[in-house]
Amino acid sequence: MKTLTLEDTQALGRQLAGVLRPGDLVILSGPLGAGKTALAQGIGAGLGVDGEVTSPTFVIARIHHGGRVPLVHADAYRLGAVNDPLGEVDALDLDASLEDSVTLVEWGEGMAEQLSDEYLEIRIDRHDDESREISLIPHAGDWSTRLASLLK
Template identity: 70%
Template sequence: MTAVLATVDDTRAFGERLARVLRAGDLVLLIGPLGAGKTALAQGIGAGLGVRGEVTSPTFVIARVHRPDPARGGRVPLVHVDAYRLGAVPDPRAEVDDLDLDATVDESVTVVEWGEGLVEQMVDAYLEVRIDRRDDDSRTVDLVGHGGDWDSRLAGLPEAVSR
């Protein structure tokens, strides 16, 4: 499943739509180069999940937990991880293990930037989101479900998605 998004605002809006098919226990792996729009997509997911506070890049703290805000229709926590800095350590998988993400993965939507090859083993099924920034600053977003019922859930994504 592929979407072409013209602006950063479109990327956030797509994240909001994607949040509608997410549920507790989901792992979403965001893959793309610097500036592709991974954090913008995570912001949209946070908005769609109705979490408290602003979703910002957790590059320096590595992981942030955003609690649901019942006043905004919040239903599930968002754990937002940026594993970018872990790529420079001798054993990044050990660093991921130290984050104890598996302790919250069943009760949260866990979104991981820069986690390819580091976090997939935490769950039986996960969603891979590949974001590529094009020369005109638009983005191409490819959604690939790995295991579970991702194909049927992604088929329910509303509008602006082409196959």
């Protein structure tokens, strides 16, 4: 699917929030500036979490409470530079809150998949005209069914 502006990307995030539930793992990938955090902001708004959703690059992970489901928002960007990125993801203990929250991991491809057999991968590609191509890739579980209801 295509979004034309960052606001459209946030709006898509709000729509996605409607199909998210406790225990969901969402992995966001795309280059710098693609709109990963904008999508996360929309998801946070759609879930009704407290506070502003910002990039957790320097703190690695933030938990946003309130709303219908808590949001654990992690950023694995800096973990790619360590000797054992999989071990670092494991050390974040994200699986401790996985059952009770939506866990969203930016830059998590190749690392965060170990957290759950069922997850949604979202790839974002930004074009020169600032539009974005967003691919929703379900991995196991009932993601295909949930996404079909979203895309009607």
